[in-house]
Amino acid sequence: MSANEIGREVAQLLFRAGAIHVSRQQPFILAAGWASPVYVDVRLLLGDPELRQAVSELAARYAGAAFPVGSFDAIAGAETAGIPFAAWLADGLALKLRYVRKRPLGIGRNAQVEGGPVEGLRVLLMDDLTTDGGSKLNFARGLRAAGAEVEHVMTIFYHDVFPGAGARLQDAGLTLHALATWGDVLRAEASQNLAPEDRAEIERFLADPVAWSTRHGGRASLAPRT
């Protein structure tokens, strides 16, 4: 199964889960500050046994094709939604499991990584969603600070429309592996069920996401900001 086929399958699962939300009147503000007419709730895959099993199998297939056997010692789930996906992938690949908090607790052990030591382990970071990569950098920093080797990030969905995300991760020595992107969503058979107006709005957004965001009160440039 090719990466494109996996992308389309994952997109189908996202549609089946009802994870693609479109709001033409009231845009969403994504975590990175971009305004968007669409919001993808990957966590809806978690709730249905058939869907979560299917996406877990696709993640394992992707990993099997993308990485030589023995590339990783552990999968680390990113708090919060990355943790269950990481757990299923770790099961599928018979690897250790860890999870990484958004930030250290600040008290007690002040740990950011849980589940056991990661020092010297080659870790694949797993999360549900990537927008501009900012949170992935934070998670990778936490894992590296604890002694892990982190070079790869896997995510169920990646917007792949906002400029700079890939370069930002690359600068940090991270390669992003996304099971599905907007391209896959629009190519998926189920996308034919989108209302024509919704599809048109998504296409306007995808044609120039920065301009769309600017027009709708969201972030307007690549300048570092929160």
Added chain:
Amino acid sequence: MNELLNWLLQQKGSLRTYVEFQDRALALRAAEPEHAALLRLLADLAGRFADAYDGQPLSAEVAARALDQLIELLEKAVCQGAAGPSDHLALLNRIGTSELA
């Protein structure tokens, strides 16, 4: 706190604004210990909002409303320099019972 306010006024109010606000406010306590209680309460307020919307769709309307509220509270905190203890306490209590959006 002026610098914190100036920074906040330049933000769009995405979730990362609140996470960074929390970090900045907590860090500022060391430089401005006389405002430690205010900063702790404001940081917790922002942190609760960030936690509540973590991974949730944040509409532009809610984002704008929450940012306006946080700016208003921080402006009041900045303007409290000459206020008496009872006004300080009133503001602390107001922040302590507030939620954003």
